[in-house]
Amino acid sequence: MKHKTFFWFILPSLAAMLLFIAMPLVSVAIQSLFVEHDQVLIEVENCTPFKCESSVAVDQEATAALREERPLGQFNALGTYTNRSHLAFAEVREAWNASGSLYEFGAQLMNLPFYKALAFTITYTAVVTPFVIVLGLAIALGVNALPQLVKGPTIFCSLLPMIVTPLIGSLILFWMVDADGILGAALQRIFDDDQLSLKASHSLTWIMLIVYGIWHSAPFSFIVFYAGLQTVPQETLEAAQIDGATRWQRVRYVVVPYMTPLVVFITLMQLMDNFRVFEPIVGFSASAKATSLSWIIFNDLRGGDIQLFGSAAATSLLTILGVVVLLMPVLIRTWQEFGRKVV
Amino acid sequence: MASVAQRRSPGLIFFSTAFIVFWLMIATGPFIWTVWGSFKVQGDFFSKTDWRYALYGVRTITETGDAFTGNGYFGAWIQQEFWRNAFNTVIVVTFTVIISLTMGTLGGYALARSGFRYAFWLLMAALVFRAMPHITLVSGYLLPFFEWNLWGHLPTTIIVLVAINQPFTLWMLHSFFLNIPKDMDESALVDGCTRLQAFRHVIIPVMWPGVITTGLFSFLLAYNDFAVTSVLLSQENQTMVPKIASFLGTVRQQGQVMFAVAAVVSAMVPLFFLVLFFQRQIVSGLTTGAVKG
Numbered sequence: 001m002k003h004k005t006f007f008w009f010i011l012p013s014l015a016a017m018l019l020f021i022a023m024p025l026v027s028v029a030i031q032s033l034f035v036e037h038d039q040v041l042i043e044v045e046n047c048t049p050f051k052c053e054s055s056v057a058v059d060q061e062a063t064a065a066l067r068e069e070r071p072l073g074q075f076n077a078l079g080t081y082t083n084r085s086h087l088a089f090a091e092v093r094e095a096w097n098a099s100g101s102l103y104e105f106g107a108q109l110m111n112l113p114f115y116k117a118l119a120f121t122i123t124y125t126a127v128v129t130p131f132v133i134v135l136g137l138a139i140a141l142g143v144n145a146l147p148q149l150v151k152g153p154t155i156f157c158s159l160l161p162m163i164v165t166p167l168i169g170s171l172i173l174f175w176m177v178d179a180d181g182i183l184g185a186a187l188q189r190i191f192d193d194d195q196l197s198l199k200a201s202h203s204l205t206w207i208m209l210i211v212y213g214i215w216h217s218a219p220f221s222f223i224v225f226y227a228g229l230q231t232v233p234q235e236t237l238e239a240a241q242i243d244g245a246t247r248w249q250r251v252r253y254v255v256v257p258y259m260t261p262l263v264v265f266i267t268l269m270q271l272m273d274n275f276r277v278f279e280p281i282v283g284f285s286a287s288a289k290a291t292s293l294s295w296i297i298f299n300d301l302r303g304g305d306i307q308l309f310g311s312a313a314a315t316s317l318l319t320i321l322g323v324v325v326l327l328m329p330v331l332i333r334t335w336q337e338f339g340r341k342v343v
Numbered sequence: 344m345a346s347v348a349q350r351r352s353p354g355l356i357f358f359s360t361a362f363i364v365f366w367l368m369i370a371t372g373p374f375i376w377t378v379w380g381s382f383k384v385q386g387d388f389f390s391k392t393d394w395r396y397a398l399y400g401v402r403t404i405t406e407t408g409d410a411f412t413g414n415g416y417f418g419a420w421i422q423q424e425f426w427r428n429a430f431n432t433v434i435v436v437t438f439t440v441i442i443s444l445t446m447g448t449l450g451g452y453a454l455a456r457s458g459f460r461y462a463f464w465l466l467m468a469a470l471v472f473r474a475m476p477h478i479t480l481v482s483g484y485l486l487p488f489f490e491w492n493l494w495g496h497l498p499t500t501i502i503v504l505v506a507i508n509q510p511f512t513l514w515m516l517h518s519f520f521l522n523i524p525k526d527m528d529e530s531a532l533v534d535g536c537t538r539l540q541a542f543r544h545v546i547i548p549v550m551w552p553g554v555i556t557t558g559l560f561s562f563l564l565a566y567n568d569f570a571v572t573s574v575l576l577s578q579e580n581q582t583m584v585p586k587i588a589s590f591l592g593t594v595r596q597q598g599q600v601m602f603a604v605a606a607v608v609s610a611m612v613p614l615f616f617l618v619l620f621f622q623r624q625i626v627s628g629l630t631t632g633a634v635k636g
Contacts, residue, residue, distance in 0.1 A: 001457045005538045010465070013450030013509050020506030021472045024483025031486060071490055142363040145356070152622070154363065157371045159618050159625065164374075165567040167584055168607050171591075172377045175604065180389035182376065182397065215369065220629065227630040247355070276476035279569050282588055294478045294570070301482055301574055309486050316479035323474050334467060 025320070031313035035076035036306060039063045073310060080314040085296075087318075088112045114315065117291040120206065121322075124292065125274040128213035133266055135214060136221025137259065141251065143222070144229050155223070162219035170283025173212055205289035212280050217273070221266045228262045229255070271326050293319045374611070381608040382411040385601050415605030423594075425606050427579075428586040432566065435501055435582055439565040440558050443505045443512050447561075448554060450509075451516025452542060456525070466517065469510035477507055477570040485574065495577030503575060504565050511564070512557055515628065519553030520546075556628040559621050566614070583610045 001009075040062040045054045082089050095108035109115040143154050161169060176183045179197045188196045198204045232255055240250050278294035281287055287295060293315060300312035379397070380388035386402035396402060400410040407414065419425045454462050484503065488494040523546065531541040566584075573585035581589065587606050594602045618625065 001453065001538065003459070006453045006457045006459070006462070009453030009538070010450045012446040013513060014465070016446060016502070016506040017469070017472060017509050020484075020503055021475065021480060021510075024480045025475075027483040027487060028479065031483070071486060138362065139366050142359045142366070145359050146363065154367065155626065156618060156622055157367050159622065160374060160615070161370050163563065163614050163618050163625070164611060165569070165584055165614070167567075167569045167588060168610055171587070171603075171607055172373045175389070175600075176373055176376065178389070180391055182394045185391070185394055219370070223626055223629045227626070272474040276478070278476070278478060282569070294476050297478045297482050298570065298574070301478075301485060307485065309482070312482040312485075316482045319476055319479050323476070324471075327471065327474055331467075331471075 028313045028316045028320075031072065031309050032080055032317050033075065033077060033310075034073040035080055035310045036073045036308065037063065037066050037070070038074075040066060076310065080310045081318075084112065085311055086114050086314050088114065113291070113296060114318070117293050117296045118322075120209075120290045121275060121277060121292045121294075123206065124210060124213060124277050125271060127210050128217060128274050129267060129270040131210075131214045132217045132221050132270055133263060135218045136266070137225050139218065139222040140225035140229055141255075143226060155226070158219050158222055160219075161215050162217065166216065166279035167283050169216055170212055170280040173208075173215070174284045177208060199284075199286065199289070202289045205284070205286050209277075209280050209284060209286060209290055212284070213274060213277065216280075217270060220269070224262050224266055225259060228259055232258045268327075268330055272323070275323060275326060293322070377604065378608050378611075381415055381601070381604045382413065383601075384412060384414065385599075388601065388604065415601035416609070418599060418602040419606040419609065423590060423602055423606070425583070425586065425609070428581055428583045429609070431497060431576075431580055432582040432584075434497055435504065435572070436562055436565045438501045439504045439508065440561045442501070443508045443561050444554055444558050446505065446509065447512030447516050447557065448550065449542075450513050452520050452546060454513065454517045455520035455523075456528070466514065469513050473510040473514070477568070478574075480507065481571055481574045488575070494575065495580060497576070497580055500572060500575050500580075500582075503571055504568060507571065508561050508564050512561060515557045515560065516553060519557070520550070522553075523549060552624075555621075556624045559617070559624055560628055562617070563614075 040059040041056050042059040042062070043054050044057045045052050047053075081087055084091055091112055092109065095105055099105040099108055110119065139158065143151060143158070146154060164172075175181050177187075177198050178184050179188070179199075184196075184198065187198075188194060198208050236254055237250055240254050245253065276294050277292045278298065281290060281292055281295045282298075287299070291299075297312045297315050297319070300308040300315065376397075383397055383400050383403045384406050386406070387396045387400050390396040390402075403412055404410055406412075454466060480503075485494070488499060493499045527549075528541040528545045531545045532538070536544065569584050569588065572582045573588060576582065576585060578589075583606070587603060587610065590606075591603055594600055
């Protein structure tokens with residue numbers, strides 16, 4: 001295809017991506033260097049018949065005018081990155097000096113919003129991804145052994161948790177495990193504790209969100225593995241059988257190796273998707289006990305009276321940095337493969 | 344036919360079937376429970392006394408005189424005007440799918456037929472863009488959109504969703520067009536067609552299976568999105584998903600949680616039918632990327 005034709009064909013798509021993906025990244029980078037204006041304060045004198053008192057008040061008009069005039073806010077350089085709600089260098093150093101043990105230091109870090117969110121995001125990604133792969137493979141092996149007639153309906157039912165809107169899926173589970181819901185009430189009865197609530201404890205909230213994540217993503221890896229299982233050659237399986245391999249050995253040494261490229265693919269997709277975990281925290285109203293990087297950006301944008309663009313932008317850039325680190329192995333591999341192709 | 348040696352032991356069959364049944368209960372149980380419960384009153388669905396109340400609708404009978412009630416649906420759709428949000432969702436989703444498929448087929452076709460190095464780099468850039476958490480991009484839009492008075496309108500959201508969707512659409516259609524033999528459009532070129540004519544007369548007639556599959560995933564992205572729609576749409580233009588999130592708080596205060604339950608079930612129904620009719624395409628779409636490695 002000629003360069004010119006290629007250009008005209010790709011133009012709409014490329015323009016959309018440049019305008020709405022590349023440009024926002026630039027915009028985020030610029031916004032992160034600014035911080036909201038302080039409110040303009042004026043001194044007002046309140047006179048009663050007896051004496052005059054001067055007090056400080058917010059000059060609403062001037063503040064609004066200032067915000068109108070320079071919507072970006074005032075220049076703050078890298079100040080936003082190092083403040084308490086982000087990397088919090090000062091607080092981290094203090095905590096490091098003050099705490100005697102590593103455990104204590106960790107506990108101190110969890111009081112800082114950014115590290116709290118980072119800890120949950122990483123834990124969620126690191127726990128959900130392997131569970132999804134193992135569970136998906138197990139389901140795929142099970143479904144593959146079913147009679148042909150029931151396979152279709154089984155796949156249909158298995159797809160539901162993945163297809164459903166994440167927010168809706170998490171709400172449905174939340175209503176079940178909530179104190180009055182069927183599972184929550186059952187737990188209360190089992191443990192004979194009226195006050196038991198999954199929302200009340202940090203670790204239970206985390207487990208609840210992780211269980212939701214596995215439930216939501218397992219179908220994806222199931223479908224991929226199931227499609228992969230159809231391509232495992234029967235001859236190899238039979239050869240292994242003739243050599244006396246047990247069923248478990250056949251799965252372990254024939255099927256699993258065939259699945260390895262699929263595992264890489266699922267891991268990549270899952271890492272990308274789990275790292276942006278966001279909706280379940282809203283759905284489970286879990287933000288008091290667990291926050292994610294995406295959630296704190298959302299909270300900066302929607303949470304308070306004033307939208308903290310600078311703060312949201314700084315967290316966004318740090319999150320993007322995390323994504324790049326996460327994708328680094330893949331990018332390096334592709335780069336090397338490409339280099340080999342060219343040479 | 345399975346040979347004798349391949350036949351499984353009864354124990355294994357039992358174990359694997361039991362496992363699948365257990366999984367199906369986990370996968371579908373919550374949906375069945377919630378759909379059933381949405382026709383009950385709150386006292387039954389969130390029963391403090393006995394969970395079986397939700398099955399038989401004991402309170403529902405005493406409060407409404409019947410074991411099933413449509414009160415939740417009435418409250419959500421009429422009182423809370425959920426139909427407006429459903430209408431907005433229809434607009435957003437329809438236009439997002441149409442526009443992103445139009446752009447994506449052109450772009451994907453070009454990427455599949457161009458052997459130059461920049462095509463590869465574009466695909467790589469698209470992969471990186473695909474990994475961006477949507478909310479990070481949203482935080483970049485917000486301030487400019489406020490400044491240019493673009494915030495809150497449906498068209499803005501549509502074009503943003505189209506753009507966020509592009510990397511995925513490009514990848515998928517690219518790998519789909521690679522499967523259409525090059526000879527087809529090249530022989531048209533030899534016969535004197537321009538690229539556009541070759542695309543129009545040779546490729547378009549055979550591309551529909553791939554386009555439908557990609558369209559399904561565009562639909563899912565636009566329909567399921569929460570991060571973009573909840574931040575970029577004003578109160579009156581909200582689509583279904585952000586509306587559900589925003590009225591959770593108010594209905595809980597009013598003691599009308601069933602409104603939210605009914606709204607959630609209503610928003611689920613289209614997805615249910617989508618899987619029912621397009622199961623084959625969804626499965627093949629999920630695996631296209633995987634088989635290529």
